[in-house]
Amino acid sequence: MSIMRYNYKKIGKRLKEERKKAGFKSHDSLSDYIGEHNYRQFKRQTIAKWENGEELPPLDVLCTLCVPFNCELGYLLCEYDCKTRENTDIQAALGLSETAINNLRFLSKDEIDIIDKLLCSEEFEYNILSKILIYKNSLMHSIEILNKIDVEMKDFHPPYTENDRERYNLVCALEKSLLKEIDTSQPLALWEIQKYFIDMIESIYNAENCEIKTRYKHA
Numbered sequence: 343m344s345i346m347r348y349n350y351k352k353i354g355k356r357l358k359e360e361r362k363k364a365g366f367k368s369h370d371s372l373s374d375y376i377g378e379h380n381y382r383q384f385k386r387q388t389i390a391k392w393e394n395g396e397e398l399p400p401l402d403v404l405c406t407l408c409v410p411f412n413c414e415l416g417y418l419l420c421e422y423d424c425k426t427r428e429n430t431d432i433q434a435a436l437g438l439s440e441t442a443i444n445n446l447r448f449l450s451k452d453e454i455d456i457i458d459k460l461l462c463s464e465e466f467e468y469n470i471l472s473k474i475l476i477y478k479n480s481l482m483h484s485i486e487i488l489n490k491i492d493v494e495m496k497d498f499h500p501p502y503t504e505n506d507r508e509r510y511n512l513v514c515a516l517e518k519s520l521l522k523e524i525d526t527s528q529p530l531a532l533w534e535i536q537k538y539f540i541d542m543i544e545s546i547y548n549a550e551n552c553e554i555k556t557r558y559k560h561a
Contacts, residue, residue, distance in 0.1 A: 376406055
């Protein structure tokens with residue numbers, strides 16, 4: 343049987359981060375909350391020790407803090423990095439961020455239905471996701487080129503010396519060469535992605551309408 347060993351420093355850091363996120367600006371304000379909801383009073387020096395990783399808060403206090411921090415006990419003890427075990431398992435399986443998981447959780451049934459149909463469509467993977475990846479890679483390459491040009495050009499300010507002029511001409515030649523590498527078809531690619539997406543949505547709901555009409559005829 344393995345024994346869980348807790349990292350006090352890591353737990354303290356998490357407590358401090360969550361305290362600030364929850365709107366407790368000081369140790370005193372958190373102490374007041376604990377006193378009101380746990381019926382035990384702790385000095386701000388004690389809370390500072392928790393956050394510095396010098397001591398571990400009592401288990402019942404951690405349970406009390408789960409409410410304003412909107413998380414499970416395991417998260418505060420750094421047993422996992424999402425606020426709930428369920429979100430941690432979903433993240434491990436799908437690679438989604440916790441924000442994305444929570445956003446999906448709060449969608450309506452109709453909104454989930456749309457996402458389900460998109461994910462079930464072969465066109466979504468082959469015509470949309472693949473093109474978004476191509477567009478993203480092209481865009482990142484263009485940004486990298488522009489950053490290189492910016493680094494090379496930032497040192498030039500008139501009046502130029504002869505050596506400056508020579509180097510400036512070389513940099514200008516480099517700039518022209520780099521600019522040729524930028525994919526000027528990006529706006530077209532983005533328009534193409536939008537068109538594929540609209541066409542796919544239309545095809546999904548046209549097929550659904552046909553199915554409804556067929557059922558109505560046979561009713």
